Amino acid sequence: MLVEDSLVVRQLLIHIVGRDPRLTVVAAVASGEEALATLATARPDVISMDIRLPGIDGLETTRRIMAERPTPIVVVADAIEDSSLRISMNALRAGALSVVEKPVATTHAGYDAVATEICTQLRIMAAVPVIRRRPIGAEWAGRVAGSTISASSAPTFAWTKAEPPSVLAVAASTGGPPALAKVIGGLPTTFPLPILVVQHMGPAFMEGFAAWLNGVVALPVALARDGERAEAGRVYVAPGDRHLELSGGGILRISDAAPISGQRPAATALFRSLARHAGRRGIGVLLTGMGEDGATGLLDMRNAGAVTVAEDESTAVVFGMPAAAIRMAAAGAILPLDRIAAHLGRIAVPEPRP
Structure with a gap:
């Protein structure tokens, strides 16, 4: 089902x-009202959702659909419209699975790429089973059906005050924005480590995503810049279509090296750089996402002695990336989303060994 108030864009999407x-x-x-009225009879496998709708906007329509008749939703948004982008990000928090760029015209230079991405996302998300929204705390959105809690107990660590953890890396894909907001938003304002983030999302949305995240968590968030030093308590987001890596001395590097498993930025590139330059003082967290990006990088981190965490199936919107890490024993802890921030808060300031 296509939900779009512009007749021109609606006809373009139909095409x-x-x-x-x-x-x-x-x-x-x-309109959102028409979408809600049509949902039961049309029974779509996936919904393409405009955000700026007359009457009930796309955000509220998404909330109602996820509460009443959960259906995979792909937000189709104007990447250069700030207010629309903020609503789009909040729609992801409300249960939408991904956001793609709105097509402009068949004569536009990027039309073919945008059209292909729209169809790809609709096909992929149609296969994601979702259930009625059951919040974790106040903000959790839809999750994969048929899950069970299987969280592992928190491990103990051998860090000392002379060798404390030095950096945290968090990666996500499908379902990532609300998960990242939950984890990073749950960290204290005194969190003593820099936080490096990879989120799979179209390049046109990355600056807006970083700005949105900065507005919903207490810690300062910005796109990472090549050559800057990572500072404690700040969040650095990989820019669109570029790898984010840690180099010696805590310096950030932005790279246009080849994609890894089709992804740039890639979680594996980030995690591997932490394995090389932070070793046992690194912390890696792999959240919801389709595919297997990050799993081998997280394994490299664990083999280097770092703390590694994968999101549990019970809360992952798409249990692809965390499942891959768990299968290869890359995750030292497997935790539901609402327990990850507290876990990180405990281990970021280790107590001295007896």
Whole structure:
């Protein structure tokens, strides 16, 4: 089902989806009210959601759908419209699975890439099972159905005050923005480590994503810049279509090296750099996401003596990346989303060994 108030864009989306033989448009509506009224009869596998709608906006429509008839939702947003982008990010918190760039016109230079990405995301997200929203704390959105709690007990660490942890890296993909907001937002303002973040998202959205995250967590957030020194208590987000890596002396490097498993930025690139330059003083966390990015990098970190954490299946919107890490024994701890921040807070300031 396509939800888009602009007749021109709605017809363009119908054209784009119609070119893909694996997709069928069962309904195309112009408002949130129409979407809610049509949902039960159309029974779509996935919804393309505009955000700036007349009446009930896309954010509220997403909330109601996830509460009443959970369905995978892909937000189609204007990447250069600040207010629209903020709403789009909040829609991800409300249960939407991903955000893609809105098509402009068939004559636009980037049209083919945008059209392909829209169809790809709709096909992928149609296969993600979601359930009625059951918040963890106040903010958790939809999760994969059929999950069970399987959190491991928190391990003990051998850090000393002379050799404390030095850096935290967190990576996510599908379902990542609300998960990152939950984890980073749960850290104290006195958190003593720099936090490096990889989030798979279209390059056009990364600056807006960093600005959005900065507005919903207490710690300062910005896109990482090549050559800057990572400072304690600050969050550095990998820019669009560039790897973020840690180098010697806590210096950040932004790289246009080849994608890893199709991803740039790649979680594995970030985690491997921590394994090399932070060793046992690193902490790596792998959250929800489709695919396997980050798993081998997290294993490198664990083999280097670092603390490693994977999100438990019970809270992961898509249990792909964490599952891959767990299968290869890369995760020293497996925790549900609402326990990760407290876990990190405890281990960031280790007590002295007896």
